[in-house]
Amino acid sequence: MELNDIIKEENLVLKKSRLLTDNVMHYCPGCTHGVVHKLIAEVIEELGIQEETIGVSPVGCSVFAYNYIDIDWAEAAHGRAPALATAISRLHPEKYVFTYQGDGDLASIGCAEIMHACNRGENIVVVFINNAIYGMTGGQMAPTTLLGQVTSTTPYGRDAKLNGFPMKITELLAQLDGTCYVTRQSADTPAAVRKTKNALKKAFQNTRLKKGLSFVEVVGTCNSGWKMSPVDANKWMRDNMFKKYPLGDIKDV
Amino acid sequence: MAEVKLMKGNEVIAETAIRCGCDGYFGYPITPQSEVMETLMLRKPWEETGMVVLQAESELAAINMVYGGASCGKKVMTSSSSPGVSLKQEGITYIAGAELPCLVVDVMRGGPGLGTIQPSQSDYFQATKGGGHGDYHLIVLAPASVQEMSDFVVLGFELAFKYRNPAMVLADGVIGQMMEKVVLPDYTPRRTDEEIEKQCGDWALTGKKNRERHIITSLELEAHRQEVFNEKLQRKYREIEANEVRYEMLNCEDADYVFVAYGSTARICQKSIQLAREQGIKVGLLRPITLYPFPTKPIADLCSKVKGFMSVEMSAGQMVEDVRLAVEGRTQVEFYGRMGGVVPTPEEIVEALKNKFSI
Numbered sequence A: 001m002e003l004n005d006i007i008k009e010e011n012l013v014l015k016k017s018r019l020l021t022d023n024v025m026h027y028c029p030g031c032t033h034g035v036v037h038k039l040i041a042e043v044i045e046e047l048g049i050q051e052e053t054i055g056v057s058p059v060g061c062s063v064f065a066y067n068y069i070d071i072d073w074a075e076a077a078h079g080r081a082p083a084l085a086t087a088i089s090r091l092h093p094e095k096y097v098f099t100y101q102g103d104g105d106l107a108s109i110g111c112a113e114i115m116h117a118c119n120r121g122e123n124i125v126v127v128f129i130n131n132a133i134y135g136m137t138g139g140q141m142a143p144t145t146l147l148g149q150v151t152s153t154t155p156y157g158r159d160a161k162l163n164g165f166p167m168k169i170t171e172l173l174a175q176l177d178g179t180c181y182v183t184r185q186s187a188d189t190p191a192a193v194r195k196t197k198n199a200l201k202k203a204f205q206n207t208r209l210k211k212g213l214s215f216v217e218v219v220g221t222c223n224s225g226w227k228m229s230p231v232d233a234n235k236w237m238r239d240n241m242f243k244k245y246p247l248g249d250i251k252d253v
Numbered sequence B: 001m002a003e004v005k006l007m008k009g010n011e012v013i014a015e016t017a018i019r020c021g022c023d024g025y026f027g028y029p030i031t032p033q034s035e036v037m038e039t040l041m042l043r044k045p046w047e048e049t050g051m052v053v054l055q056a057e058s059e060l061a062a063i064n065m066v067y068g069g070a071s072c073g074k075k076v077m078t079s080s081s082s083p084g085v086s087l088k089q090e091g092i093t094y095i096a097g098a099e100l101p102c103l104v105v106d107v108m109r110g111g112p113g114l115g116t117i118q119p120s121q122s123d124y125f126q127a128t129k130g131g132g133h134g135d136y137h138l139i140v141l142a143p144a145s146v147q148e149m150s151d152f153v154v155l156g157f158e159l160a161f162k163y164r165n166p167a168m169v170l171a172d173g174v175i176g177q178m179m180e181k182v183v184l185p186d187y188t189p190r191r192t193d194e195e196i197e198k199q200c201g202d203w204a205l206t207g208k209k210n211r212e213r214h215i216i217t218s219l220e221l222e223a224h225r226q227e228v229f230n231e232k233l234q235r236k237y238r239e240i241e242a243n244e245v246r247y248e249m250l251n252c253e254d255a256d257y258v259f260v261a262y263g264s265t266a267r268i269c270q271k272s273i274q275l276a277r278e279q280g281i282k283v284g285l286l287r288p289i290t291l292y293p294f295p296t297k298p299i300a301d302l303c304s305k306v307k308g309f310m311s312v313e314m315s316a317g318q319m320v321e322d323v324r325l326a327v328e329g330r331t332q333v334e335f336y337g338r339m340g341g342v343v344p345t346p347e348e349i350v351e352a353l354k355n356k357f358s359i
Helices: A033-047 A061-067 A081-091 A103-109 A111-120 A169-174 A190-208 A230-244 B009-019 B035-043 B059-071 B082-097 B124-128 B146-163 B173-177 B193-200 B223-243 B263-278 B296-302 B319-327 B346-356
Strands: A053-057 A072-075 A096-102 A125-130 A179-186 A213-219 A248-252 B003-008 B024-027 B052-055 B076-080 B102-108 B139-141 B166-172 B179-184 B247-250 B257-260 B283-288 B290-292 B308-313 B332-337
Touching (some): A033 A061, A033 A125, A033 A190, A061 A096, A072 B059, A081 A096, A081 B052, A081 B059, A096 A103, A096 A190, A103 A111, A103 A169, A111 A125, A111 A169, A111 A213, A111 B059, A125 A169, A125 A190, A169 A179, A169 A213, A179 A190, A190 A213, A213 A230, B009 B035, B009 B076, B009 B102, B009 B146, B009 B173, B035 B052, B059 B076, B059 B102, B082 B102, B082 B166, B102 B146, B124 B166, B124 B290, B139 B146, B146 B166, B146 B223, B166 B173, B166 B263, B173 B263, B257 B346, B263 B283, B263 B346, B283 B296, B296 B319, B308 B319, B308 B346, B319 B332, B332 B346
Parallel strands (some): A053 A096, A096 A125, A125 A213, A179 A213, B024 B076, B076 B102, B102 B166, B139 B166, B257 B308, B308 B332
Antiparallel strands (some): B139 B290
8 A cells, every 4th residue: 555545534533623724833843832723723713702712812822822823813911811811701792702821920910800800700701831840931830830840039948938839720720710610630641631631622602601701721831941852842741741730620610 | 964063172082082983992990191091981882882891900901902993994992091191102013013993092191100199291201202112103193172172083093094103192181171062973874894805805804805815014024124124114104294284383473482382381372471471572383283183384384484482291302393493493492281180270381471572
């Protein structure tokens, strides 16, 4: 059998979502963002809601998310994506509105905006990528940086006395009555990727059912910021991040 | 038939917003403009016109909600007072950078810092020179009456959409709090989705359907491309400067001296003119209605006819800089102001005029 005999439509086991653009991703090899982008594109495509979905991208590594998923996008100021999404959703109640935010954007500078969007129960989806570091600005400490973790602004490791503690923002948000679904997932194995995709799909379906705010955290790697190989980064994440940020549903009402 | 009412300036902002087909208001309480949101909440326009009204968790959130709403081509607004408007500057520069229409109402109070809650005009620089980071301008309208609070909500939205640029109604605590007779505009229905599509279809976020995706952003990493964008913005501002200058002249025909004043100070100057003329001093008033674009040419044209200008402001002297730029040394320019929330009296303005020009 020749190679060309195998390359046929019926033998296709995986294809790129038509919602993923052909733009070359700027993410580092090994980064979690690319995988989650792909999942969001697939979920929007599978739910058939491309024409009704509006994304809000953050400031941080995923600032250019709008280059990769073929839907309408607004690019927010740092931390303010939930405020934009609030207005877009309220002015377009029939639309699917989601924000895509990192840990610095969501848990630090945008803490008030996410807290109150959750508390108001805005009918939106929030995708939160937690890689415990500011990637785009060169690897500074984030609210979710682990104790002892070395970053460019915690060169001797995060010290609770100096820098406070890693913030479990997702657990905090689950306390608020406006959130209907709060979950923490990862994307480091094929099984985890499938779970994350299911969580994202459920979140968008909640919007359809007007259930309130669905919050999907994905614990991810920043191998460049962590100064590790992608393989080592995944191992470090499993050994350290998952202990502080255990995976699974936190709230589902 | 037009409806005539006795209303507070702040209430009129809210009432006119509902009547002119505004899609959304996002605010945060601050004195002396809290009546704007209070009036809206009492009126419940979501039941009447479908207008969204939301009390945000902060001024920052409120202006970023406006950013989100404006991204959709919706007619959205916020209001605040000086300290709150400082917080809004982040969102305002993003909105200007993304070239979106919206309306921001600033009912100024005394500063700096938490300052006072009394009327002031000390945010002229912030309003007219940009306010946030980057080279941009707002279209700034300065109401001098409760009627103009109504008129400029309508005009502000009109100009904001015409130029895809944020517009600001820059009032002061006097105009916000005082009650006057106002002729309210007739109801204009909110635009339908089709009308928004027609007006904003080439850029607004309406859902990607049978077209390329729309991206609202102010980000451009490539410096040369960002310069090209800045040049485009500057061309827009030149166009605004050429087409949208608005001002009013009072008693300038025979005037030896001309007050330049806006907002409530312009109203006080009208009385000062009367007092001065009773003393045989021929004074007129040039009232800028648009603070940006500033009425530079009308002031320049008066230079050869008058002995001098006096800018009267509730500030340490901000607009006077633009008067001097217009005059370019051709005649005497003086300034009189009160600060910190103190409102000048007509008499002290006349005295200041006499002192400064040795009359």
